[in-house]
Amino acid sequence: MKLCRFDDDKLGLVRGEEVLDVTAALDAIPAVRWPLPQGDPLIAHLDAVRARIEAVAVGAEARPLAEIALKSPVANPSKIIGAPVNYQKHLDEAQADREINVGKEIKTIDYYGLFLKANSSLVGPSEGVTPRFPDRRNDHECELAAIIGRAGTRIPREQAFAHIAAYAIGLDMTVRGSEDRSFRKSCDSYSVLGPWLVTADEIEDPDALDFTFWVNGEVRQQSNTRHLIFDVGGLIEYASSFYTLLPGDVIMTGTPEGVGPVAPGDVMVAEMEGIGRMEIPVRAA
């Protein structure tokens, strides 16, 4: 099932080039009051919402995909987790390019561990990316994103897939510079998730997905998730060895080679096998 959040926080069921408005299915999410439970309520109750979608999809209004504004399919993650240098060829380019490494030695993911991006950086493709410091280098990083469905801590990799609700395409936008990674990657709009979530039952093997990323029609990144150094199961084991994963947590799994700068006016396009394609404008502040 492909589910999107669109326009004014409507819930959409993606069917080819159309979206069925299944917002009524959100009634399956229990009402909450302060203090809110941790985690994203839609993802935490996804099974109940899916069951309801089957019922409300019959006779639901259909809208052309081209006419709707796509928001992040996860609205309230408790955390957005990033994986630094998780493709060998990106490690190689980061070590070779002084504009990326800013004179620092680039080590490996098992040296750095993972990092967190501010939840306030999260947007959907329609909102676009707004470079916070247009005079500095602002890079795209196109990545597979795994969305946690079931809470867990100290999850062994053999059980990792039981904790995944869905997948999406993630953009881990980055200001290059000397500051800590989590700071440079947490500007408003520097985490893009979309175009929708694809429930895990539709992705047979997340560690074998082709993906391509274009800027203004030019291919910048092209790889397959089989080249991940820490694969999806390994990342869940690694992340949950330090903290509890909650429903709606987003794991951006790392980017391959080909990262590069974008500027206002550019149009980014990301496409991933089994998920779909999204267009993300780079906006002026």
Ligand code: MN
């Ligand atoms: Mn990244």
